[in-house]
Amino acid sequence: MKACLLRSVAPIEKCPLDFVDTPGPQPEADQVLVRVTACGVCRTDLHVVEGELPPRKSPVIPGHQVVGAVESTGSEVTRLKAGARVGIPWLHRTCGVCEYCRAGKENLCDQASFTGYTADGGYAEYTLAPEKFVYPIPEGFPDLEAAPLLCAGIIGFRSLRLSGIQPGGHLGFYGFGAAAHVAIQVARHWNVHVYACTRDARHHRLALEMGAVWAGETADPPPAKLDAAIIFAPAGEIVPAALKALKKGGTVALAGIHMSPTPPLPYDLLYHERVIRSVANNTRQDGEDFLRLAAEIPIHTEIEVFPLREANRALNCLKNDAIRGAAVLQVQ
Numbered sequence: 001m002k003a004c005l006l007r008s009v010a011p012i013e014k015c016p017l018d019f020v021d022t023p024g025p026q027p028e029a030d031q032v033l034v035r036v037t038a039c040g041v042c043r044t045d046l047h048v049v050e051g052e053l054p055p056r057k058s059p060v061i062p063g064h065q066v067v068g069a070v071e072s073t074g075s076e077v078t079r080l081k082a083g084a085r086v087g088i089p090w091l092h093r094t095c096g097v098c099e100y101c102r103a104g105k106e107n108l109c110d111q112a113s114f115t116g117y118t119a120d121g122g123y124a125e126y127t128l129a130p131e132k133f134v135y136p137i138p139e140g141f142p143d144l145e146a147a148p149l150l151c152a153g154i155i156g157f158r159s160l161r162l163s164g165i166q167p168g169g170h171l172g173f174y175g176f177g178a179a180a181h182v183a184i185q186v187a188r189h190w191n192v193h194v195y196a197c198t199r200d201a202r203h204h205r206l207a208l209e210m211g212a213v214w215a216g217e218t219a220d221p222p223p224a225k226l227d228a229a230i231i232f233a234p235a236g237e238i239v240p241a242a243l244k245a246l247k248k249g250g251t252v253a254l255a256g257i258h259m260s261p262t263p264p265l266p267y268d269l270l271y272h273e274r275v276i277r278s279v280a281n282n283t284r285q286d287g288e289d290f291l292r293l294a295a296e297i298p299i300h301t302e303i304e305v306f307p308l309r310e311a312n313r314a315l316n317c318l319k320n321d322a323i324r325g326a327a328v329l330q331v332q
């Protein structure tokens with residue numbers, strides 16, 4: 001099969017992904033083999049390729065927003081049949097027995113594996129996943145448009161939940177990439193007012209087109225005090241600006257898996273019971289709840305499509321804020 005293989009981490013400008021022919025994988029007993037049609041490109045992929053996340057498998061095939069059809073199944077697979085359309089998310093497998101798994105917090109599992117990081121992912125014509133960790137894709141979403149739902153969508157949704165935002169509330173988005181452009185649609189559905197704080201003019205326009213009440217620079221104070229904020233950008237220096245924009249008792253949720261260091265925080269910014277919390281991975285429940293809601297709203301994803309062989313270029317565009325909405329690889 002054709003695949004984009006990461007042999008050693010490097011800045012994306014050096015094109016570290018090799019487009020190669022490699023043997024196709026075979027499913028183990030509880031796995032499905034998926035013929036990949038589309039794979040979303042996520043900032044986490046950039047962190048994997050550039051080594052901001054320490055390598056866990058090498059070489060590795062990145063990609064964790066995978067859409068495709070089940071090609072074949074392992075001997076213990078019962079629910080899915082060949083031909084079923086499925087999505088494979090970041091949360092690849094959990095242990096099911098650690099204290100977090102038993103407490104319904106499998107996103108924090110001690111032994112979790114992750115698609116496109118500790119297990120090969122979807123920048124390839126075929127990939128594997130455990131049956132219990134793949135989702136049916138709701139009808140009505142073409143494969144390419146469904147791909148960004150699987151991480152940008154699910155993690156954005158979990159971030160909204162953890163921000164504690166309520167209907168009618170005022171919510172700040174710091175950064176307006178793939179996750180924010182999906183999350184704003186959920187927020188609007190909940191009658192939440194969204195303020196987009198981001199450095200890129202194209203992202204200002206997209207936010208306003210999608211129903212933000214205001215768009216401005218990262219450090220500009222929004223015209224209303226915020227009940228909550230979500231920082232999508234991987235930049236710790238944004239945290240003080242977001243705290244400054246919050247009402248008393250408000251929460252800043254940090255949606256990224258990696259962030260540059262946060263500068264020293266004057267205690268005034270945090271006082272009055274403001275909360276900073278990170279968002280880590282997702283549970284299967286988040287994925288199921290989000291995909292149901294995505295079909296109900298329905299969510300529309302803005303996508304820029306790249307051929308699989310141009311994964312380096314897609315990641316380079318993402319790094320330079322040059323994607324409107326989400327980048328997606330068309331695999332076959």
Ligand SMILES: [Zn+2]
Binds near residue numbers: 097
């Ligand atoms: Zn566990």
Ligand SMILES: [Zn+2]
Binds near residue numbers: 044
């Ligand atoms: Zn992701």
